[in-house]
Amino acid sequence: MSFEAKIHEAQTKILRELLFLPAANFATLQKASGLESDHIKFHIKRLVELGYVQKVDGGYCLSIKGKEYANKLDTDAGVIERQPKVAVMLVIERERNGEKQYLLQQRLKHPYYGFWGAPTGKVRWAESIVDAASRELTEETGLRGEFVHRGVYHECVRHAQTGEIIEDKIFHLMFCKVFSGKLAVQFEGGRNAWRTLDEMRDEPKKYKSFLREITACINGCGELTEIIYEYGNAEF
Template sequence: MSKVFTMCFVENNNQVLLQRRVKKPFKGLWNAPGGKVEAFESPLEACKREIQEETGLAIENVSFRGIMTVTNENQKRSDVLMLFHTKEVSGILSSSDEGEVAWVETEKIYSYENTPESFTYLLPYILETDSTLTGKIIYNKKRIEIFDINI
């Protein structure tokens, strides 16, 4: 059975909120915060909840930015990744047991080796366009085999 996940790109001036993951996938890498959509919860509700739980921040005026399917070659299913973006954030940034969080300058992220390849592929579409995205990411042995995105 497929699972539905959220990923929220939180932007503040020339910085993006990143979280160093303590769980698979991408354990030890910096990625946008998010997580699993729980029962009786909309993707937007899940996005806001995950940001609050994982970073201590409240987000508002969240925009739905797209949907991607994510598959590992050895899986027989694709998971669904719902993409969100906001520039409106309040509260005090704090790390959680889900991982350390930090504001990182956007330009540094593109050359930073400790972010997942898929994150750096998605980031310019999220930050530099207002379009809704759809596509798929297929992994083979933890490396991207196919990254297909449509605007």
């Protein structure tokens, strides 16, 4: 797992300048930052230590790591652009006594404390979507399964009181009905249970997107769905 260090505004200006140049000398970077000599030396040194900038003949240039980081810059605002989280949503199906049941989770941590929905999890860096689904299933339920990709669901959450977008997620809908292992009912932050869609229609505390998402995955729509939901203080 990798983490990106937070950088100073002056360092962001240096990266932005180098984004448009093969290399730049000290004077060019100082002019771009608007800082005095001693201050700019400190910030260049810090960027070198972080691995974002490397010294070359005649000046400095972006490293491979620096190019990837600087490419996320909003070049007008001079800040790193916020991007949606990419995650998998797992729809696990079984049949009991002629009735289809789905492995669902009650979330027992914030936000959305007490809400029911399908298991989800973030996709890790350089991880395939199928591998992410398999890993999340095992980590949260103890089961192993075979997954099929059924569509993409882009969901934003707007705060009802402020109107601010507080979540932006892209879910890959992953369907599974071939699985094995012993189900772990409890896990840190939640519990697992088999439930029917009829039960979930009557469940008062479920994600507002739940029925739409799970139906899209079961039917294998293969399409992109985008929607905004609102949650208030008592829900989030």
